[in-house]
Amino acid sequence: MIFLRKNWQIILIILIASFVRFFHLYDYAEFLGDQGRDVVIVREFLRHGNLFFIGPQTSIGNMYLGPFYYYLFVAPGLILSWFNPIGPAIVVAILGVLTVYLVYTYSLEWFDHKTAMIASLIFALSPVVIKYSTFSWNPNVMPLFSLLFIHYLLKSRYILATIAFIICLNAHFLALLLLPVGFIIVVFKKPFPYRALILPFVILLASFIPQLLFDFKHQGQNINAFVSFFTKRETTINLKPYKAIPLMVPLFNQVTTRLVAGKDVIVGYFISTIFGSTLIFILYQQFKKRKFDPHFLMLSSWLLIGLVGLALYKQHIYDHYFGFLYPAIIILFAYLITRLPKFLSTIITIFVVIISLVQNPLRWSPPRQLWTTQEITKQIVASSENKPFNFSLLAKMNYDPGYRYFFSESNAPVRLLQDEITEQLFVACEPFQMDCNPINNPEWGIAAFGWAKIDKEWEVNGIKIFRLVHNQTGEKVIN
Template identity: 40%
Template structure:
């Protein structure tokens, strides 16, 4: 079977290496994914919503943000839906979707790297991306921020195609990809400055040419595509007195705790720089972060000064990285790795470009590049999340639910979860999936209450102030079970 047309001009040796890299990326992301995936309250909430969508109850909003109490759009739920259905409502299905999309992002990074710079740059970027611990972690679970790298890369690629190659239909793809990125996480807003600036540069290029009409028309259609995909969120806001608008307003006006709109007044420059370097370059090894950051900046400046043929592409890449960095600097809260998913491809492209340039330079520079590449590979593999034992959250949740259903004797029961860092949606999903006779305490009290304690023996269910326990009233434990670190209790009303 012949390869696709766009691959036929690529040397077989390059195709061989990228095939090995993609096989490695896919293997690392799919390896025991059902054991490693995260399945807590947020994930349980998501699959409950998606199950309802598949049963005919559409969703107009997505998850609520942890900061600012804003709602995301529902696109991620609709991405999950076919995979949850194909896997017969097993939550591993959407996680596999994320793993496949993560591998596709590695392939896309290779393609962008070889197109913008060189085949070697693309291969190095894809290889480092494939074994990056942070990329693997966020490709093994179903969570709305996890597809962000793909849509961020697609947005830049689409604008590049319109700007450099006159393929204006890609402006439609630009609008769609930005809408998806923004609905994965609101840090996607940091894509707007670089994309907006590049769009203005492209507009200037075509303004006095015969292509002006096509560029403007397709830009408007791309913007309409963006608005169409964001419309469910807008309709929800209109119907419910604009809670999202009010939350956004509060977020950007309450600057004492959220943002500082003047980066020059920030004291977070080094903190954020080291955070990005630690997670994306040094694999959370917490070693030599300032040195690694300075080295990356120095090599970037050196490349910018010395290069000529692909300077425009390198400036595009730097614009992506620098504006994203400055956006994170003005944010006053803690910066987590999933916040800067939109920078994942950019960082590995930057590493690929710089290392490939060193390899094509003098012999000492070549030795330095090989040493750096081997060192990074060693660090990434040494800190791979697959060295850690799996969390088994999915199987443990199912086992706890099965134990409670068995102990309930087929009779109605109430349920409560006592946990410091979790809530009960993951358990409720399986109770509903297995059609257990679960009754919410606020709807009706039964003769038995089952309590899961995720904090072990430190948890005391009798008289606990947790809402579902408290509304059950005075009760005492009649049975208990130990399941891994979980403690399960059966309580009945006290006479």
């Protein structure tokens, strides 16, 4: 009882964080092509021992991340869930709740109880943070391990910091922006820990062995793509730091709006103005008095370096790109508003909590992507009458590994078109930004089937399914 009385506030926040992440997780969890790809790859490893030396492919540059996200998070999730794809999503949700607790713990260690409470509450309720804590995807572990990286560096536990950084780097290449922050932390340690950094450096180099083995087998594909990314920069990055300056303010407003202001643009301008002006004022005061708070400066450097790095990227900045900044932004914001007068600080905190609750993802009906994918595959197998069939997906924002995972799990007689053209082709069409017309469709997975007619069509959760059979005239016939 003493423990509960002393810690009831953080216990309540952890319970809230758990609820908004685990409530109907099976229905809310995203399950698209990337998630299907991941479980297909890891299942082959777990069931057939097919080792993999690379992880997910990056969205640009044709580069591959390291494999540790698969080994450390997807594989345990699949094992514990008996190969149900919800398993890896549960692992990510658990890590999301753990991140909330560590935001509280480290904020308390670095600053004070009020900062810790506000930071952990905002982190627990932020709609964007919740979204990326409820499905399996490699960038989704970035907030936790970027926070651990900084924490362990501050504690001079360099091996653990290196392991955290390796996991970050295997989650997204933008983890490279943590290195300047780490350098600043280490370089100010007296004396400089030369010897203590040798083994961590060796561990870091060793973590690239799987990717190097892959490159050795594939004529340096990954290294060549990495070099090309930085040398052919017309549409990717700008290596001139001063080019980032004009973009800093709108980018700061974007990340604040997305993480703290519940994605509300108008509220975001208001919160960003308070956040930015208070940050500049306190920095000015500390430099003027030559009295520095090292943790405040660390978080400010973390935020500034992250914003500069993101501003040099020439394409759209998605929410998951700044996953490595989530803890820095929210903890720093919490610290700054506690420096304001108590009444104003309380009003802002309540306002941020309310706007986060208003925009909470649980307000909307769940997409039920996992259930829908599984149900569609069940119905297709039933309609195939257990005869061989081909399958194709028409979608703007998805591709087919998720469907093929469930086909394989049910031992369905699905055939790849390049291997065998069967007597029937099932087409699933996700109508978002897509004209669902499979007849004469130029998509290779349909065109290669040949002239066809629609023999049957139906819908599952808004997704249209067509059964096509061969027909030389292309006549549309619906039974």
